[in-house]
Amino acid sequence: MDNNILVQNLCKQFEGFSLDNVSFKVPKGRIVGFIGENGAGKSTTINLILNELNKDSGQIQVFGIDHTIPTVKENIGVVFDECNFHDVFTATDIEKILKGIYKTWDSNLFLQYLKKFKIPTKKTIGTFSKGMKMKLSIICAMSHRPKLLILDEATTGLDPVVRDEVLDLFLEFIQDEDCSIFFSSHITSDIQKIADYVILIHQGKIIFEEQKDNLVYNYGVAKCGKEKFAQLSSDDYIIHRTTNMSVECLVHDKEAFKRKYKNIIVDNATLEDIMLFYVKGGTSCED
Numbered sequence: 001m002d003n004n005i006l007v008q009n010l011c012k013q014f015e016g017f018s019l020d021n022v023s024f025k026v027p028k029g030r031i032v033g034f035i036g037e038n039g040a041g042k043s044t045t046i047n048l049i050l051n052e053l054n055k056d057s058g059q060i061q062v063f064g065i066d067h068t069i070p071t072v073k074e075n076i077g078v079v080f081d082e083c084n085f086h087d088v089f090t091a092t093d094i095e096k097i098l099k100g101i102y103k104t105w106d107s108n109l110f111l112q113y114l115k116k117f118k119i120p121t122k123k124t125i126g127t128f129s130k131g132m133k134m135k136l137s138i139i140c141a142m143s144h145r146p147k148l149l150i151l152d153e154a155t156t157g158l159d160p161v162v163r164d165e166v167l168d169l170f171l172e173f174i175q176d177e178d179c180s181i182f183f184s185s186h187i188t189s190d191i192q193k194i195a196d197y198v199i200l201i202h203q204g205k206i207i208f209e210e211q212k213d214n215l216v217y218n219y220g221v222a223k224c225g226k227e228k229f230a231q232l233s234s235d236d237y238i239i240h241r242t243t244n245m246s247v248e249c250l251v252h253d254k255e256a257f258k259r260k261y262k263n264i265i266v267d268n269a270t271l272e273d274i275m276l277f278y279v280k281g282g283t284s285c286e287d
């Protein structure tokens with residue numbers, strides 16, 4: 001079993017939205033970033049994996065077995081974009097509760113994380129800032145030593161310094177080759193920084209599942225005037241969009257493109273650029 005998550009032909013219909021034949025995998029020892037616009041279907045997919053929602057059809061395996069088998073959840077650490085702990089509790093109270101739930105709870109690890117992220121043990125959560133609540137949620141998800149972390153917008157609300165520390169913690173986590181992280185975020189720079197694979201979902205459909213290095217090292221944005229654009233072969237770019245005077249094209253092999261079209265400027269493409277091309281569209285090359 002090479003994958004900690006395997007999703008095949010997953011479908012879920014809501015009024016006005018459908019998750020449409022979604023398939024992807026989260027390999028062991030890897031971080032997979034899940035990106036897409038608001039309402040694309042990221043949280044729905046995550047809730048289906050966690051069996052918080054019932055699927056209409058398709059298969060979901062976690063750790064090589066059906067995701068509905070109760071023992072599966074014991075090995076998953078989950079963080080949502082909101083802290084679900086009650087305001088009257090302290091971090092120490094939360095520890096007592098979670099210690100009773102998870103057989104693998106590691107109190108020393110929990111205390112180390114609290115210290116590292118400067119979370120007070122005796123103050124009530126009601127007095128915490130949003131960032132402190134987020135950090136506590138992440139710490140709790142990791143302190144029972146899960147094999148899989150599922151994070152839905154978990155770094156939103158953290159300042160850049162703390163985000164960086166948390167991302168380092170995630171990288172440390174997958175040093176154990178059995179562990180994986182499935183990570184949705186609107187902060188594409190976080191995903192660009194730590195993900196091994198990137199999945200883009202748009203309007204309930206998977207647009208691509210790609211190695212991050214392929215996206216950031218090989219994709220590019222070519223910029224030219226309308227006359228030069230008219231001379232391009234449509235096989236050499238994926239999508240184009242027209243601005244007032246010029247045309248921008250997303251290309252999947254910037255070096256090959258530069259060799260063929262020596263007088264056209266090609267910039268590196270960030271994950272955000274790539275996502276915007278696919279999501280906002282432009283004019284696809286078939287048009």
Ligand SMILES: Nc1ncnc2c1ncn2[C@@H]1O[C@H](COP(=O)(O)OP(=O)(O)OP(=O)(O)O)[C@@H](O)[C@H]1O
Binds near residue numbers: 015039044
């Ligand atoms: N329980 C539900 N009942 C009806 N519709 C739902 C339900 N949950 C989600 N939806 C709809 O499914 C669509 C996808 O929502 P989802 O929360 O999965 O998107 P998302 O990609 O996580 O978005 P965001 O980035 O804004 O969190 C939306 O149109 C939403 O209104």
